[in-house]
Amino acid sequence: MNIRPFLILSLVLLVLPGCAPKIKMFGSTTTDPLKEYVVEGEGEGKIALIQLRGFLASQPKQGMFRSTASQVQEVVSTLKLAEEDDAVKGVVIAIDSPGGTTTASDILYHEILDFKERTDKPVVVAMFDVAASGGYYAALPADWILAHPTTITGSVGVIFMRPKVHALLDKVGVGVEVSKSGEDKDMGSPFKPATPEEAALFQAIIDDMANRFYTLVQKHRVLADDQMAVVKTARVFTASQAKEIGLIDQIGYVQDAFAKARSLSGLPADSKVIVYRRDRYPNDNPYNTMDMANPPSPSLLGVDAGFIMPPKAGFYYAWPQGLTQ
Incomplete structure (x- = not known):
């Protein structure tokens, strides 16, 4: 088999983006302006539909040939x-998000709340497959929270994830020598097991971040003590369970969220629903995402393999099981 054509094509693909940045071979980029598109309605006034999907981060998402804006940037x-x-x-x-970093989740919460306070424009949240942990955190400022009948939500809490490789290094006979200025400078290092003292320090950080989450839930949802005790277990809930415990207001579909937003805004039932995107969709509808060409995840034989990558060390408002979806 002659592999020369494939090598030439690969070289062209690597060189061409740098030589001709205006040629869009792989879809839109973050430098393209957002444009308005109507996805529903023909009447007076507009409801803006904004997508918040995937792992919540403040850093741009890097693909093989280009990067796209983070959820924080786009929102x-x-x-x-x-x-x-x-x-x-x-x-x-x-x-539709299992959550993300604590900071990204908190920024989104702040920006949505600040938008409401600046504009007096009502905000309605429509939850899809998953709106857990940081995904729920970002929903808290909304005037009305609606979940799809099959939504999974909740997971109110914090998780601290960090990879550990010290056992593997011990097996292959490799060590890491550390010089440090203070006793706890290397706490959380992947090259050694945590001491009981380090575990206690990390737990104090986790408890502090979790208490912020609990305080905001109580501020916006005003739950009874027994309801809040269940929420603090960090379990996930179905839509019906979440409504019963007070985490959401309604079970329905995105069209019901549009109807509620129109009602809160004083708009007619046929007012427009618009989205902001960099790409035009043929036969557009409210279920299309914000960007047609997201960077690809690592794959094995065409199957998403992002879940096999070790997590970046850090504190997360995230539902770990949802990160593999």
């Missing part, structure tokens, strides 16, 4: 457009 950009357009009277945020 802040779309909220700004919705704020500047006087015809936009309300916002629906579609959430």
Whole structure:
């Protein structure tokens, strides 16, 4: 088999993006402006539909040939457009996320809350497959939270994930020598097991971050003590369980979220639902995502293999089981 054509093609693909940045071989980029598209309705006034999907992070997502904006970047950009357009009277945020980093989740919460306070435009959340942990955290400022009948939500809490390789190094006879300025400078190192003292220090950090989450849940949802005790177990809930315990307001579909946003905004039933994207979809509808060409995940024989990668060390408002979806 002659592999020369494949080598030439690979070289062209590697060189061409740097030589001709204006040629869009792999879809839109973060430098392309967001544009408005109507996905539903023909009447007066607008409801802006904003997508919040995937693992929540503040860093851009890096693909093989290009990067795309992070969820924080995109949500802040779309909220700004919705704020500047006087015809936009309300916002629906579609959430399908297992959560993410504590900071990204908190930034999204802050930006959505600040948008509401600046504009007095109502915000409705529509949950899809998963809106857990940081995904639920970001939903808290909404005036109304709706979940799909099959949504999984909850997981209110914090998890600290860090890879450990010290056992493997011991097996192959490799060590890491560390010089440090303070006793706890290398706490959490993947090259050694945690001491009881280090475990206690980490637990104190986790408890502090979890208490912030609990405080915000209580502020926005006003749960009874017995309800809050169940929520603090960090378990996940079905939509019906979440409604019963008070984490959400309604079970329904995205069209019900549009109807609620129109009602809260004083708009007619046929008012427009618009989205902000860099790409145009043929036969557009509310279920399309914000960007047609997201960077690919690592794959094995065409199957997403991102779940085999070790987690980046850090504190997360995340449901770990949802990260493999």
